[in-house]
Amino acid sequence: MIGRGAAADGCEPAGIATTAMAGIVHALLSPDEIGLFSGFAQRRNLQQGDCLFRRGDRGSSMFVITSGHVELDFGEDLVIKRLGINEFFGELGLLIGDHLRSADAHAGQDTEVLELGHADFHRLVEAEPVLVAYFLRRSIMRVVSNEQMLIGQLRRRNHDLEAALDNLYVTTHQLSHTRELVRTDELTGLHNRRGLALYLQECRAQEDGPAQGLLLIDCDRFKQVNDQFGHLAGDRVLQSVANILRSMAGADDLACRLGGDEFCLLLRRANAAIVQHAAEFVLSAVHGLLERSHGMPQVCHLSIGASLLQADADWSEWYANADRALYQAKRGGGDRLCWPHDVTEIH
Incomplete structure (x- = not known):
């Protein structure tokens, strides 16, 4: 020692x-x-x-x-x-x-x-x-x-944790993006039919039930636009209609492209006056665009069938009511709104 x-x-x-x-x-x-x-x-x-x-x-x-x-x-x-x-x-x-x-x-x-x-x-x-x-x-x-x-x-563990969280964020973002792609129309950015079906399911699960108003919308003489000006012009028309519907839809509403030149707007909380006002706004917005269009068409006239929805009915019944009204609007020359009670029997 x-x-x-x-x-x-x-x-x-x-x-x-x-x-x-x-x-x-x-x-x-x-x-x-x-x-x-x-x-x-x-x-x-x-x-x-x-x-x-x-x-x-x-x-x-x-x-x-x-x-x-x-x-x-x-x-x-x-x-x-x-x-x-x-x-x-x-x-x-x-x-x-x-x-x-x-x-x-x-x-x-x-x-x-x-x-x-x-x-x-x-x-x-x-x-x-x-x-x-x-x-x-x-x-x-x-x-x-x-x-x-x-x-x-601890720093390495914290770095690993941050990396894991970043990966989780990226994965979540990708999954969310994928889910949006599945339910979104590629051309217009509106919901597609699958998005509409999911929206209806979500609405039914809520306490206040399904949407209350439906506008079924069809472009008048859309085929002529494609034939005369080409499909790019037709795509631009569809995108203009989508933008109008998007601007009209509230946070709880749904604007949807059903396919081709057919659209719909579901109003979550509505009565006849609100549905009427929404349809008139859409028609007025179209007229405004048409007045400013020169040469290549930016939009075309629309026919609209409107109906109020019943909580105990399903989508097929809602669609049939609005479709009858839309058919009547088409028969009347287009560029107008019709309700189911406007439909007259043809013998």
Whole structure:
């Protein structure tokens, strides 16, 4: 054992420096330190699986392993640290006193440890102050090294978590985008028939029931537009109609392209006056666009069949009522609104 005056010149004890620097992270004690600690600490024998302390426990002792090994589990998905013979741990409890343990400590096999408490440590300091001073300096370096390692692990885990969240966001966005594509008409951006069916299902699941008003809309002489000006002009007409319906639809309403040049507008909360007003707005907007059109058509006249919806009926009945009114509007020359009660029997 090294005496009190062995490092009086300020130098570290011979042969310790290299060993200590190599053992900062693993906290290896030199043979001199082991011999010194053994003379003051209490020996404890542990069986495999025995717990020395748990994370969050308060402690004021440090431990040195003389046989077997101890596993430190810091939780939070951090790497479990395994300590073997001549390694020490728990020194912050000794140095600070009443310190909250940062890990669970379990014996990985039958193990013997030296337990050094405050009173033991004070006697040790009186016996070998130089060696203890060097041990303390090395312990502080180890604490800093361990904290840096834990911070690095937490940063890596946080980075992995951020990456996982980013991937989840991208996947969710892709799924949402896919769902929108499934229920959206590619040309106009309105809902398609599938979107309409899903909307009707969602409405029925709500307390206030299904939509209350329906406008069934058809473009007048649309085939002539395609034949005379080409399909690009026809697509532009359909997109203009879609924009008008989109501007008319409220947050709870649904504008839909049923196919070809046929559209519908479902009004979530409506009466006859509201449905009438919506149809007149659509017709007026078309007239405004037509007045400003020169040469290539931007839109065409529309025929509209309107009906109020009954909660106990289904879509096919709603559609049939509005379709009869739409047929009557077509027969009348188009560019108009008709209701089912406007339909007259033809013999």
